Amino acid sequence: MTRWIAKTCDLETCLLLRRKVFIDEQNVPEEEEVDTYDETAIHLLAFEGDTPAGTARIVVQGEVGKIGRVCVLKEYRGSGLGADLINAALEQMRDLPDVTIARLGAQTHALGFYERLGFAAFGDEYLDAGIPHFDMERAL
Template identity: 40%
Template sequence: MNVSVKKITSEDKSDAFCVRRRVFVEEQRVPMELEIDEYEDEATHFVAYIDGEPVGTARLRWKDHLTVKAERVAVLKPYRGNGVGKLLMQALEEEARRKNATSIQLHAQIQAQQFYERLGYKAYGDLFFDADIEHIAMKKTFY
């Protein structure tokens, strides 16, 4: 399985939105009005492709001049467990480091917490709900 991850332009987010719609809206029943938010234009979006088909996506957004936040990380169900999510997170981390971020934060759905822990993220704070899905805040420091 040949996976490629590409940073996409702000004008061409349709592949990212397609994956997010299938995962968050259709599979997890998140309302579309919560899924698409005011940060779409300021975020940097990435899409994972297999044979030209979008199978995963994630976005990166600056919180302050040293901290970025990974958001909207999603992989289509048939492709989970095959390294697609790991490649997306590596792309986000490389972009963050390239722009001199010192840490990356995210809000992980509880079922994905172990995935992020394997990538070096540490949980902090209390569990909370977002879109009726239980989450935990996580962080990885680069330096």
């Protein structure tokens, strides 16, 4: 099966994937999951064959590209798709002339995953939608 990840304008599919992972699985309230950043963010959609399997978005704030709303459907977790999605987001940011830092809010249980991709945690643990997180960043 061919895996591919691309920048997309198909926000509807991205939101459907996010609904399955964040709202249905993790019980994140819908009003906290969908926000106004979706209108201006760069959205990535990951496919396994013809099946949408994951998504992420990038919100640009000055020199920082914030990767967020990263999700992979349960049946594709552990396949490397999440790492491919983060690497695709980093490649997208490298093409943005003013962006020099990649930042994200990682669920605490995923710190090791992001550390393997070159991110380092900073600051204190905090709750986002009731889920423990740390901010992490890395240079591009």
